[in-house]
Amino acid sequence: MIVGDSKPLEEILEMIKGRDKVLVLGCRGCVTVCNVGGEKEVGILATALRIARKKAGQPPTVDGMTLERQCDPEYIEELAEVAGDYDAIISIACGVGPQFVAERYPEAAVFPGINTTFIGGALEHGVWAERCQSCGNCLVHNFGGLCPIARCSKSLMNGPCGGSAKGNCEISPEVPCVWHQIVEKMEKMGRLQELEKVWPNKNWLTSRDGGPRKRVREDLKQ
Amino acid sequence: MRLQYPASVRVIQLPCSGRVDILHLLKAFEEGADGVYVAGCMEGDCHFLTGNFKARRKVNYVKKVLEQLGMEPERIEMYNMSSAEGPRFAQVAREFTQRIQELGPSPVKAAQAA
Incomplete structure (x- = not known):
């Protein structure tokens, strides 16, 4: 929501x-x-x-x-x-x-x-957290279902960075490092080797960098 | 027991202090109440487990609203007392009435009367 x-x-x-x-x-x-x-x-x-x-x-x-x-x-x-x-x-x-x-x-x-x-979800009643940045090109399946765009402070595609310490982000000990979580999750799933893939620069044209977005669905339009 | 407490206190009964709503509290102030307090059960003694804790959080929310409106947050308070504590009920009614008398009439009522 x-x-x-x-x-x-x-x-x-x-x-x-x-x-x-x-x-x-x-x-x-x-x-x-x-x-x-x-x-x-x-x-x-x-x-x-x-x-x-x-x-x-x-x-x-x-x-x-x-x-x-x-x-x-x-x-x-x-x-x-x-x-x-x-x-x-x-x-x-x-x-x-x-x-x-x-x-x-x-x-x-x-x-x-x-x-x-x-854009986020409720962690519990009265607590919400960001989960999506509407970048326009969802890739969460590559990262154990965790979004590095919305949940990494630097939106890194190849993390973690040197600022990750004890599972938390350098911006605040309150902010978990999503890359730490991604590595742990992928390891648990036996998919750690998938993280060896080096991601090229993300194309931000599908995000806000391409200007205001508009979708036209010909199948629905009247 | 026939304990005396100030006649200015209007009691509104609820099945549990947790039923009190932010809107109920604000409406009282809108209608010109000088002060509002919620009398809930002792903490840890709620029949519905957390009703009185919820009431306290709502009271704290309204305190912040009053502050933002330039009114004294002391005009609203949460008290905990057991239903067997008649004397404490009367004492709290006197204490709170004293506090509100010191604060004076609600600025909402004062502006309307002017």
Whole structure:
């Protein structure tokens, strides 16, 4: 899923300064699963903003609404009747949400209420870790199912580097060295010799280096 | 036992302190409560094992929200007491009421009254 973090309330309050009617817009997709932008968080943020407004003696109109997804136009369409009623729309979806809302409703003032941080998974309830960097060319099967692009601080294809110590990365003892894990895993699987292969420079054209990405599926397009 | 505690304390019963939600706590402040405290069972004595620990974490979350809103985090607190400790319940009610009286009315209520 796409994992995000709530923006500090001070930052959000500064964004919506002077805007009377505010809508907090949640998303039932990834951000609901990582507990940062779903219906519950819409309620919490809207309530906190109303408290701030009441405290400052300002009009407390802060409503909440949660869309099925904010990354599909048909759900963004549900806003059509209400978008014009608000002076600010705070989207607490991933970075796609505020952009889709702003594209569909060009007159609306749209603000991001969360910071989109990474593509990852839950290690346990309340703990998430990065697992994918969407490089556009998945190779994890060569490394025992562990991704050296997303999980090595230097995205090394031929590791580990000299900074690997006691199984941890030199950037922090809290960060495991994924190359240490790869070697251990491959050894356990009896596939250590596969790591003798020297990988050439990775072609980053499939990643962000090739510019913004777009996919067209002719079989699905209507 | 007929113990006295301040009439300003409004008791809201929950099946377990773990049932309390961040939204419940924030709503109370939105509606103008000067202070909110959660009275849970003694740590280690939760019938549902971790309800009171969860309540404490939610209280701590709301403390941070209040701080970000420029309100005193002391306006919300978590207390642990056994259901057999009537005198402690009354004592905590008095202590917390005293604390809130020292902090004064909630700025939410004050701004609305103005």
